[in-house]
Amino acid sequence: DTAVSQTPKYLVTQMGNDKSIKCEQNLGHDTMYWYKQDSKKFLKIMFSYNNKELIINETVPNRFSPKSPDKAHLNLHINSLELGDSAVYFCASSLPSNEQFFGPGTRLTVL
């Protein structure tokens, strides 16, 4: 059974489009995260949600918006995609102050 799953695994789209990436965890964790990993492999936190409340929002453009319909899901919506948004996006989840479990990643390519 997959603990943290993301869809799609690959996403290729044109500049200016709007897209969504879905994330689900079946671990019963309270906190979920979205990370961006660029070509230099640096892992940058974008958002985290604790019991459906946004608890951090690193200075990402407001074109990015997290949506959490329930504790097990945290989706990422991206509006007006730009070339610089091309990266791998990872979803993760954890119990408070415990290790994070990562999803397989979504490789986004903006053309």
Add this chain to the structure above:
Amino acid sequence: GQNIDQPTEMTATEGAIVQINCTYQTSGFNGLFWYQQHAGEAPTFLSYNVLDGLEEKGRFSSFLSRSKGYSYLLLKELQMKDSASYLCAAMDSNYQLIWGAGTKLIIKP
């Protein structure tokens, strides 16, 4: 500000031992994590230290010195499958992880 430093890349020989160092500066401290990330895959948890000292887990050990803001990951009996990036992350007073840029470990036969 908050910062994590670790070497960008290291090379070691199969069967040998390698130590990957990490220094951190955070607002408060609630522990130090090490993750492994193979190319094209997600990071996976390796170890967690919150008290000073060495934690051993099979071929991998992790050490922490809180007074020095320093940790290392020790890999013994290196295998080719250990070729990966190793990410150091410190948890601050708000229980947020501050990530290093990762150390790419190359294992040669």
